[in-house]
Amino acid sequence: MGERTRERVLAAAAALERLADRPLKFMEVCGTHTVSVYRSGLRSLFPEGLSLVSGPGCPVCVTAQEEIDSLIRLSAMEKVIVATYGDMLRVPGSSTSLAEARSSGASVRIVLSAAEALALAMDTPNRIVVFAGVGFETTAPATAAVVLQAARQNVENFLVLNLHKTVPAVLETLASDPELALDGFLLPGHVSTILGLSPYLPIPEKYNLACVVAGFEPDQIMAGITLLALQKRSGVFSVQCAYREAVRPTGNPHARELLETVFEESDSNWRGLGLLPRSGLRFRSAYSAFDARIRLGISDVPAREPAGCRCGDVLAGRISPFGCPLFARACSPETPVGPCMVSSEGSCSAAYRYGRGEPS
Amino acid sequence: MKPISLSQGSGGRQSQRLVSAILEATGETPDFPLEDCAFLEKGLAMTIDGYTVSPLSFPGGHIGKLAVCGTLNDLACRGARPLFLALGVIAEEGFDEDELLGYLGDAAGICRQIGVRIVTGDTKVVPKGQLDRLVLTTAGIGKSSLPKTLGIQSIRAGDSLLLTGPIGLHGATIAALRYGLESEGLASDCAPLWETIEGILDFDGLRAIRDCTRGGLATVLCEWAESSGLGMEIEEAAVCVPAPVASVCDLLGFDPFHLACEGCMLIAVSPEETEPVLDRLRQSKYGEFASRIGIVTEKHPRWVTLNTRFGGSRILDMPVGEILPRIC
Amino acid sequence: MCLAVPHVLVEITGPCTAIGRAGTIEVEIRTDLLEGARPGDRVLVHAGFAIEKLQPEEATEIEALWEEIRALSGTRQNG
Numbered sequence: 086m087g088e089r090t091r092e093r094v095l096a097a098a099a100a101l102e103r104l105a106d107r108p109l110k111f112m113e114v115c116g117t118h119t120v121s122v123y124r125s126g127l128r129s130l131f132p133e134g135l136s137l138v139s140g141p142g143c144p145v146c147v148t149a150q151e152e153i154d155s156l157i158r159l160s161a162m163e164k165v166i167v168a169t170y171g172d173m174l175r176v177p178g179s180s181t182s183l184a185e186a187r188s189s190g191a192s193v194r195i196v197l198s199a200a201e202a203l204a205l206a207m208d209t210p211n212r213i214v215v216f217a218g219v220g221f222e223t224t225a226p227a228t229a230a231v232v233l234q235a236a237r238q239n240v241e242n243f244l245v246l247n248l249h250k251t252v253p254a255v256l257e258t259l260a261s262d263p264e265l266a267l268d269g270f271l272l273p274g275h276v277s278t279i280l281g282l283s284p285y286l287p288i289p290e291k292y293n294l295a296c297v298v299a300g301f302e303p304d305q306i307m308a309g310i311t312l313l314a315l316q317k318r319s320g321v322f323s324v325q326c327a328y329r330e331a332v333r334p335t336g337n338p339h340a341r342e343l344l345e346t347v348f349e350e351s352d353s354n355w356r357g358l359g360l361l362p363r364s365g366l367r368f369r370s371a372y373s374a375f376d377a378r379i380r381l382g383i384s385d386v387p388a389r390e391p392a393g394c395r396c397g398d399v400l401a402g403r404i405s406p407f408g409c410p411l412f413a414r415a416c417s418p419e420t421p422v423g424p425c426m427v428s429s430e431g432s433c434s435a436a437y438r439y440g441r442g443e444p445s
Numbered sequence: 446m447k448p449i450s451l452s453q454g455s456g457g458r459q460s461q462r463l464v465s466a467i468l469e470a471t472g473e474t475p476d477f478p479l480e481d482c483a484f485l486e487k488g489l490a491m492t493i494d495g496y497t498v499s500p501l502s503f504p505g506g507h508i509g510k511l512a513v514c515g516t517l518n519d520l521a522c523r524g525a526r527p528l529f530l531a532l533g534v535i536a537e538e539g540f541d542e543d544e545l546l547g548y549l550g551d552a553a554g555i556c557r558q559i560g561v562r563i564v565t566g567d568t569k570v571v572p573k574g575q576l577d578r579l580v581l582t583t584a585g586i587g588k589s590s591l592p593k594t595l596g597i598q599s600i601r602a603g604d605s606l607l608l609t610g611p612i613g614l615h616g617a618t619i620a621a622l623r624y625g626l627e628s629e630g631l632a633s634d635c636a637p638l639w640e641t642i643e644g645i646l647d648f649d650g651l652r653a654i655r656d657c658t659r660g661g662l663a664t665v666l667c668e669w670a671e672s673s674g675l676g677m678e679i680e681e682a683a684v685c686v687p688a689p690v691a692s693v694c695d696l697l698g699f700d701p702f703h704l705a706c707e708g709c710m711l712i713a714v715s716p717e718e719t720e721p722v723l724d725r726l727r728q729s730k731y732g733e734f735a736s737r738i739g740i741v742t743e744k745h746p747r748w749v750t751l752n753t754r755f756g757g758s759r760i761l762d763m764p765v766g767e768i769l770p771r772i773c
Numbered sequence: 774m775c776l777a778v779p780h781v782l783v784e785i786t787g788p789c790t791a792i793g794r795a796g797t798i799e800v801e802i803r804t805d806l807l808e809g810a811r812p813g814d815r816v817l818v819h820a821g822f823a824i825e826k827l828q829p830e831e832a833t834e835i836e837a838l839w840e841e842i843r844a845l846s847g848t849r850q851n852g
Contacts, residue, residue, distance in 0.1 A: 087682070087754050093839055094755045099846030116773055117776055124700075126757020144773060170820065171698075171769030175452075184767075188448040197624060197697070197770055198821025200803050220820070223775035224772065227822040230789070230805035275775040278817065278825045303755040311842050327838070330830045331777075331817050337825050340806040418765035419458050429698065430773045439759040441748075621798075629797040692796030695778050772776055772820040 090304045097307035098130040104314035105134030110266065111313050112402050114256065115273035116143030116430030117301055123439035125303040137310065138265075138402040139432035141255055141358065142273055144220045144248075145172045146400055146424040146431045149354040151385035152248050153178040153424075159215050159246060159383060160191040166209065168202035169217040171195045175427045179388045182427075199231040206235070206243035215377045218245040223275040225249040225366060226340040229347040232375050244377035247368060250353050252276050253284040254364040260292040265402050269295030269313040271306070274328045279344075281336025282324050289322035300328040347372050356390070356424065357397020396423035399432055406436035413437060452766025455659065459766050478597045478672035481519035481655065484589070490525035492516055493584040501548070501579060503618050505633030506707070509548030512581040513555050514637045514707060515658065521639040522654040522710065524595040524646055525587030530556060532566040533582035538573040545579065559639050561585075591646060597672045599652040604741040605719040606677060607712040609641065609732045610634060612662050613690040616704025616768075621693050624770060631689035634731075636708035641729040645722050650715030657709055663702040664763045665711050666749045677749040679739035679761060698771035702751075703764035713741060777819040779827055782812050793818060 113119055119139045122128060131137065141147050157178045160167040167183065174184045174195065187193040192212075196202045199216060206214035218228040228245060235243045252273065259265060272285060277298045288294050295316035299309025309327050316322055326332050346369075353365020368376045378384060390397065394416070395409040406412050406425065416422040418434055425431035453463040468475065475483065482492035496512040506514075517527040532552075536545060556563055593599065614634040621628050638656060645651060655665045662684070670677045686694075686701045694701050708731055714722045719737060726732030749761040780793030780802060791810055793802040795818070803822045804810040816823035 091755050093842075094757070096839070096843045096846045098756075100842045103845060103847070115775070123759060124753075125755045126751070126753040126759040127755070129757045129759070170772045172771045172773050174769055175766065184450060184452065185448070188450045195770060197772075198803070200821055220772070221775065223777070223819050223824060226806050226824070227803070227820055230803065230822065234789075234805075273775070275777045275817070275819060275824065278777075303753075303757075308838060308842065311845070315845075330827050331825055333825070333828075337806060339808045340824060343806065419452075419462070428773065429771055438762045441760055626798050626800055629799075631797065689797040692798045696795060696798060696800070698776050 090302065093304035094127070094130065094307050097304070097311045100311050101135055101314060102132040104311070104318060105132040107134060109135045109268050109314055109317060110138065111269045111271055111310060112138050112140045112259065112267050113271040114140040114142040114252065115276070116146070116428070116432070117275070118142070118271060118273070118299070118306060119432050119435050120430045121301050121303065121306060123435040127303055127306060128440065135310070137271070138405065139399070140259065140402055141355065141400040143425070143428050143430045143432070144224070144250065145176055145428035146396065147250060147355045147358070148176070148219060148248050148424065149356050149385070150179060150388040150390050151354065154388050155378070155383050155385050156217055156246055157181060157183055157186050159377060159381065160186045160193055162381065164211070164213050166192040166194055166205065166212050166214050167217060168194045168196045168205055168214050170219065172428055173217050173219060175421070176424045177421055177427065199227045203231045203235055203240065203243050206240055210242060213242045213244060215244045215246055217248065219248045221250055221252050221276050222279045222344070225348065226279060226344045229343045232347050232372055233343065235375060236372065243375065244380050245375050246377040247366065249348070249366045250355065251350070251364055251366060253280070255355065255358065255361055256285070256288060258358065258361060259401065260288050260294055262401070267294060267402070268317050269297070271309050271313060272296055272298040274298060274300050274331060277328070277332045277336065279337050279340050281332070282326060282334050285324045289324060293322055295322050296324040298324070298326045298328050298332055300331065357400040391422045394423040396425045396433070399425050406433040409433070413441065450766070455764065455767045458763055480523060480596050482523050482525065484523070484594065488525070488589040490520050490523055490587045490589060491584070492519040493582065494519065495580060495582045497577065497580050498619065499577060500622055503622055503633055504631065505614070505618060506635035507548050507551070508579060508581055509552035510555060510635050511707060512583045513552040514635050516583040516585040517559065517561060518638045518656045520585050520587035521642045522656055523589065524591045524642070525589040526643070527559065527561045527585055527587040527639055529586040530561055530563045531584040532563050534566065534568045535576060535580040536568070536570050537576045537578050538570055540578050555637050559637055595651060596653050597669055600669060600673045600675060600713045600741055601652065601715070602675055602741050602743040603716055604652055604713045605716055605737050606679070606739040606741065607714060607719070607723060607726070607735055608662070608684060608709065608738045609712065609726055609735045610706070610709040611685040611687045611690070611734060612657065612706055612709060613686060613694070613701040613704035615707040616661060617690040617693040620697060620699065620704070624697060626693060626696060628689040628692050631693070634706055634708035636731050638708065638710060638731055641726065641731045644729045645725050648714065648718045648722055650718030651722065652713040652715070654710050654712050657706040657711055659705050660763055661703045661705055662711065663700070663749070663761050666761060667763045669713070670747050670749050674746050676742040676745035676747065677739060678742050678744070679749065679751045681751050682754045683736050683738040685734060685736070699768060700764070702761060703768055775819050777817045777824060780816055780818045780823070782810055782814045782816060784812060785810060793823070
């Protein structure tokens, strides 16, 4: 298995060497791709002409500073337990992080699933459990499923701080950015598992950009990039799927149905990108009883992003982590300034952990 | 007020910072680089370690076994035969005495097995709620009769890096219990390593030994690289990650290189003596799966690089703070 | 963006729950997002929820893609 993967990776690297006879610039949208590319050392195999820039595909990283602050404020409220995926713990808010809040006595529990957060609420009826609902279309249906369960079982002490965001609209923003001048997108595998392929169709049609959905194994990623380069060379652009095992053209309609029962499309505030239309989810009024913002009277307080931090530009692919003046100086995983350095799939964190000293 | 965070107790760089701050506050100037035990005079070596683990008992061991193995291994890794142990017990009011005695009985058995005497101790009980059940502290004294000192300062470019066993077993065992996963065949590798080490001490080419505890293999490699000013180059395919560890890592999003081992060591040895040392290790009790995983190099000073199974290469770094499960 | 791990469904334990096996681990997962989960199904699990049934890929189709890439690279696999 390992040997076959290696042979494929090296074959694709050689193919890309030939295809990159002129500069190619692709964006991997998904943070799990970012990490996989670094961890498997694929960057060291890219030809000089190929650049792969990281996009806004780390849900922790794109969560706005205001939203992180709201979560931290909730954790300090009496009777509240914040239940969160481990990813959110160390993200710096304006003045502190959940991890630091926990050190100072806030109730913060790490859960592996939204279902665990609901179970926690049912086990602790005297407390209010606020689940940090972070993530894209892959993760949001699970939040919807537990909200539906909580509604069925009349669990009143389970709330969600909804931080969910959606992918397709932001891709169009990036596709139309002249400064970015992309040649194509390596599309996220597991978001596509839910969405299918149709939401991406405008990108090749309207913007003449290559689009390939890829899996996460090193050979799958290399195949995806090679297909992007082939589309670019042929000048015929489409949405190709190189991850058929997990992505059906129509996605997972049942998961989308649950999602759409509980949530509806809304504008959303992205770190670094600002308020983007149709890029987030909000509770439908029928389920607003589960909305932590409404029930606990929390609203996001405008916050300034830390001075000098260029996470926003990194997320938009405008600069690489190495292009930020704080990178590996004032900002490191131990003393992160922005979220891209703290999330394990943040592009700055990945570049710091796996990429420094690279030959590129 | 500067609250100490959990991250500062998880190995890796944030722990290093706290240690530096403590050194500064005490005004002590120990010999650098910092190692797991200190040499006093005439080959006498001393070390101390505190142990907390949740849960207290786990497949492959418990806090008592951990407390003696950890301290004895810290002596052994510098070539000092462990001789004496001091044992401090702090128990929470209400903790089960029989459970405590069970742990300590096993611990004493391990000491007897390798000829170590527990010569002094202390017990404290604190009011309920002030402590999570039980904390053990062990201090050890050992003696080295080697003509040279094993340690980071002896490592040379060109040396081979050997690993005595599979990685991540202890860390994955604890993480699986903590997050409610049952992984078949998963047990801590917690073990006393003196006999394994004693078997190779006669090799002149032996440079340094370190057990890969908190922070895992990656942390030891990074510490060696940073303290020696040399680079370390590792072959990913040569490092054994057992299937149950890989499964835990897949589900929780962990890197096995960051997970603690309690019975596995990294050894630096001269190129000439690599094969004979490996042969000897493979015949020893805890070295059956010893392998050469990389070399010390001048190519990239202070950095650890990993040649991946897929033909690429990347930096290997320490974990940052508490290792957290992730969905992303 | 989203880590997901293939599991094999070992047992359906309720209308929305199942035991799934990934490597050496058996763990309870939620099947709310699937329709008609059955023991033996290979599913992709993200954050404790099965998000899709994995379909066996056409080996010949994948191999054809790799042959195309090898042809481009000028390397050919023997056998």
